[in-house]
Amino acid sequence: MAEVAARAGVAKQTVSNVVSGKKVRPETLAKVNTAIAELGYKPNLVARSLRTGSTSTVGLFVPRVANPFYSEVVEEVENVLVGHGYNLLLATTRDDPDYTRAHLENLAARSVDALLVAGDNGVEQQLPMLVDAAFPVALCAWEGDAPTTLPVVSIDYEHAGFLAGRYLRDLGHRNVAVIADLPAHSPRVRGLRRAFADDGLAIDDRQVFACTRDDAAGGFAAGSAALEADPELTAIFATHDVLAVGAIESVVRSGRRVPDDVSIVGFDDISQVGQIQPALTTVTFPKREMAQQAVELLLRAVDSGRPPTNVLTLLRPTLTIRDSSAAPRATG
Amino acid sequence: MAEVAARAGVAKQTVSNVVSGKKVRPETLAKVNTAIAELGYKPNLVARSLRTGSTSTVGLFVPRVANPFYSEVVEEVENVLVGHGYNLLLATTRDDPDYTRAHLENLAARSVDALLVAGDNGVEQQLPMLVDAAFPVALCAWEGDAPTTLPVVSIDYEHAGFLAGRYLRDLGHRNVAVIADLPAHSPRVRGLRRAFADDGLAIDDRQVFACTRDDAAGGFAAGSAALEADPELTAIFATHDVLAVGAIESVVRSGRRVPDDVSIVGFDDISQVGQIQPALTTVTFPKREMAQQAVELLLRAVDSGRPPTNVLTLLRPTLTIRDSSAAPRATG
């Protein structure tokens, strides 16, 4: 920069002004620009960051990237950030409080401008640190009790579960099983139960199968267990789509058909499940809208230099009916 | 830092030595550490980066994150980086040379320590810039002609296609269609063709269907077109799994069955396709090994301060046979 200034016959400050687009007399601007071009000068953003304390970088915490739900969130967050001229520093928490804390300290030391936390697993314990962070923090896809001290962009998980439950109930299903990632997804299960309870029907604890693994294999195992426990089963609600995919397999392997014998309803509407056989009926989670709103909330705070507006935004989930669900067969 | 030094009664330099784990007399160390604890001192990594020119941050370019192949790569890259104490700056190129260039300049200005580029689409044009970068660059999942100037960790795509082709040929399939993302995936198609050519069989251009969309819907459309063009079709090779999922749907929708009427073979072995119905036969791409090796290659270069060893590493793809493929029905 000093070289550029010397070559253009101006002060470093003037070069700085040119680079950051401040007001400069046109002829000075031209001189500086040619000097920049001739020397191939590129500003050093680390130095700028040290001086200004801001890095144009936003951190994002997700439990895992190779989970279709979160990979879509990551993609959308990056989209929005790039649109605003920000960078994405991605960290996976693995649902592990220790990882989360280590990453948090690292981000703080690197002075990121903001942090978005997606998913609540393993993060609850770090909430005090998040609140005290020197930069704006927002939470999204938060299913547990939302802290009142931080802005949250999420959906009403209980209502989302209710949508699935009401749908199955109205179709006439009575022998229903739930396969769930517990305790993480209990609000979804609660919503489903409420839908049946509204009609005087109870979903027993024995109808709820917790998955030991959070992947399709876990869904397969839980689905198989559910079918064995109640061979008369006519519907399965899986608390997320990946489990639902495993559940479909368990039904098919047992010699039953979907949806003729057993209906399956999932949760999330990850991009793949609309195309599998049978196309999955699921609760659609507006992931991209969520990511967008959360990032924009943060960037507004960054730009204004004030803490983010502390709101709880709940987007509306909807039910997307495809081919994996139908009314139960009339019991001859 | 000055405060800590003052409180401990030492020079700033000594504090620096303590923080970066250099040799310090035990009693001095203790004094400094208590001062650090009392003041809650946290080193400023931006300042360190300005001084040292290194940021403990590695850039990763992927075309898209919400593509199961790349999301697995991202996850593994992050894993390895965290294991080595590095951060991940993630950028999506969207297969767009302009985005790629902009991101590249940004990373350079932020002085990342290294850059890993996954996928070649839209990146070829930036190769000269990549070669000239001030930091180590490596390429992975590179399907086009690999540049000799940069290290590459990839697989032999042509051979991978050959594996799929040989398998289908040996099963006895003769009416085969290919649905492909072209021209990106032509090596895979070439390999398939070679397998058939070895047996004196030719795969005609009319049997190759280019997808207009790079998702399951594109696979569905291409699959439908293929079935219409040749109703006697007994096998479809899709150049990646997401297309294969769409192809399965097209077969089922046409009233045929997989694999009884039509076999489907995919490519990549993304984590979902082992669990769908029918479980997909596919060419397994050792993505995580690839990511690991590429990152470690880069970090070795960073640590040694020398350019990365310029090697071409080709991992071995394998064929994973599941339920979507079988011998063609004997034509009565």
Next chain:
DNA sequence: TTGAAAGCGCTAACAA
């Protein structure tokens, strides 16, 4: 082993 001084490249604040 420790201390003092210098400077990484930039921008905020003020003066001209």
Next chain:
DNA sequence: TTGTTAGCGCTTTCAA
């Protein structure tokens, strides 16, 4: 509008 000065927080250099 432009130039000067100072300093962000750290590490490198050199001297004690």
